Structures are given as C-alpha cells and as structure tokens.
C-alpha cells in the first residue's frame with residue numbers, strides 16, 4: 060500500500076493518528092503490556108467473506124485500537140497489526156472464500172497482536188476504516204489488483220519498529236561472568252505461531268514451560284548463565300532467535316520443540332543438527348514446516364536467502380561441526396544413561412535455519428512428539444521433565460568440560 064494511501068486511511072480518524080504516533084515514538088522495550096487495555100474481537104459480529112471479485116472484512120471490537128495493514132509477497136498475504144486485541148475465535152469468521160485460503164491471529168510481540176490472511180492472488184485495499192458509531196468496527200475491503208501493483212505494495216519498507224525486532228530492542232544480554240557458560244534456550248514457536256496442537260495444549264506453551272524449568276536447574280548448578288529467546292507467549296522470528304544468541308555471545312544454543320508428525324510413529328527425544336540433507340522424509344518435513352512458520356506469521360523473508368549450504372562451509376572452517384557432533388554425543392549419552400525414551404535414531408539432521416549460527420554450537424531438541432500419546436503424557440509429567448532437564452544439564456557439563464580441555468590443549472600446542 061503506498062504510504063499516501065496508508066496515511067489517507069488514518070486521516071479519516073485524526074485522533075487515531077495521534078495515538079499511533081505516540082505509540083510509534085515509544086521505544087519497544089518501554090511499552091508495558093497493560094492487560095486492562097486488551098480489546099476483544101467478537102466473532103459472532105465479525106466476518107471475512109467474498110463479495111463479487113472482492114473480500115469484505117468486518118471485525119467488531121470492544122474498543123478502538125491503533126491498527127495498520129500491509130501486504131507481503133511470496134506467498135501473497137495481508138498482515139493486520141493491532142495493539143492488544145484478543146483474537147479468540149477468529150478462525151470461525153472466515154467463510155468459504157475463493158480469495159482467502161487461510162487466516163490466523165495471535166500475539167506477535169508483547170503488546171501487539173497480528174492477523175495474517177493468506178490470499179489466493181494479488182489484492183489491494185479499496186476500503187479501510189475504523190468506525191466508532193454505536194460500536195467499534197474495523198472495516199476492510201480487498202479487490203483484485205495487478206501483480207505489479209501488489210509487488211510494489213509488498214515491497215514498501217517497514218516503518219521503524221514494525222518489522223523484525225532489533226536485538227537492541229530485546230533487552231541487554233547479561234555481561235559474561237568469567238568461568239560461566241552462556242546457554243541460550245530457545246523455546247520454539249509462540250504467539251501467532253502455536254506450533255503443534257493436541258488436546259487443547261500447544262507446543263509453544265509446553266516447550267516454554269520446559270525451558271523455564273530447565274533454566275532454573277542450570278542456574279542452580281552455578282556454572283551457567285542462561286538467556287531465553289522468549290519468556291512469554293509471543294512470536295519470535297527465526298532470524299531474531301539467532302541474533303539473540305549472537306548478542307549474548309552464547310557458548311551453546313538449544314532450540315526446544317515438541318512437534319507433531321503424521322509420518323510414521325515418531326516417539327522419543329530426538330536431537331537435530333544442521334545439514335543441507337535431511338536424515339529422512341519426516342525430518343525434511345519437520346524442517347520445512349518450521350521454515351514456513353515465519354511466513355505464516357507474516358514476516359518478510361524476501362531479503363533472506365537460503366544460507367544453509369554456505370553456513371555449513373563456514374562451520375566446517377570454524378570446527379563448529381565437530382563441536383556440535385561432540386555435543387550431540389554427550390547429550391545422547393546422558394539421556395540414555397537416565398533411561399529416558401529416545402527416538403530409534405536419536406541424532407538426526409535437517410535444514411533447520413534456526414541452527415545456522417556458524418560459530419555457536421546449536422542443536423534442536425524434540426523433547427518428544429505431541430503426535431505420540433506417550434510423549435505427550437511425558438511432557439506433561441513434572442517428574443519426567445525434571446529428569447530430562449537434569450540429563451541435559453549433565454550432558455552439557457560433560458561436553459563443556461571436554462571442550463575446555465580441548466581448547467587448553469590446543470593453546471598449549473600453539
């Protein structure tokens with residue numbers, strides 16, 4: 060959407076412009092989440108429906124909120140960012156549509172929620188207004204446009220603070236305490252991206268719970284500093300997860316997941332390291348699905364290349380690949396010693412781009428698969444989680460001590 064049109068929409072609601080400007084002027088970190096200000100969308104009074112060649116969108120809200128629409132290409136998506144709207148029930152507002160193939164919403168970052176609509180072709184806004192007569196309604200209409208016009212709208216640069224969060228907005232990483240290992244724990248998914256879902260639970264909440272408990276255990280050990288890529292239910296793009304690890308100067312990065320797999324009977328803890336060739340079809344599907352999460356959440360990936368191949372070359376040069384192999388061995392040994400159920404092939408490989416820091420040993424751990432009833436039960440068992448966290452802690456200590464010894468040897472040898 061051209062900037063003029065974008066501003067034109069807001070000119071209709073002058074006070075809204077003022078609110079939006081005030082909000083944009085605040086640094087992200089300073090935006091406290093005031094839950095009392097949470098607006099609710101009423102699904103019964105809202106709809107997304109085809110009208111002729113176009114799509115009519117109405118959201119009935121409990122109060123006015125700052126909002127903004129933009130478009131993304133590859134695949135075509137409409138992204139609506141709003142301040143603190145509870146989108147519960149939004150999946151019911153999409154009627155059978157030839158133009159909108161999917162829709163999801165959730166927290167994008169603390170204080171902001173996002174709705175993403177997948178479009179079946181290039182479309183543009185022909186109406187966008189928030190009316191506050193009687194009740195608050197956000198009304199949008201999309202009509203077909205040319206591929207060129209859509210590409211131009213999608214290529215509009217983000218306003219500062221709306222795109223990928225800057226690492227500087229995410230809080231200062233802790234200063235390194237000499238002699239401590241810095242571990243970055245990366246609970247997968249979050250916010251608009253719940254990950255796998257089973258029986259009313261989401262992968263995002265299960266792995267966050269595990270990460271919090273694991274963090275406490277590592278801190279009690281006394282030899283670790285721990286940084287989390289998220290500590291609440293909000294979305295974090297894959298690139299940002301890597302940036303957080305780099306800013307923290309992590310010694311080690313562990314991405315925590317509990318996905319669902321329909322292919323075969325995946326059961327048990329599985330360790331994944333980065334490779335441009337997946338161990339099998341299920342691993343490839345898992346990696347592909349994770350790469351799609353950023354797209355589904357409306358993140359602009361056009362500037363990001365598939366870097367896995369070149370990163371693997373960098374890793375080979377910096378010996379990171381050897382260090383990752385030793386880390387996987389140490390964790391596998393510790394998990395097996397604790398007699399926790401592992402996958403029949405406990406160490407696998409796939410193209411997970413969250414693992415592509417060339418100099419930080421990184422692993423993705425499937426703590427279990429939510430598609431397995433036995434795994435889901437274990438994930439919900441506090442005793443199992445404590446045993447699993449303890450096994451990982453022991454594995455990390457074994458690995459880190461061995462790495463330090465190797466480093467000392469090479470320093471002596473120099």
Ligand SMILES: [Zn+2]
Pocket residue numbers: 247248254255262316317318349
């Ligand atoms: Zn996952």
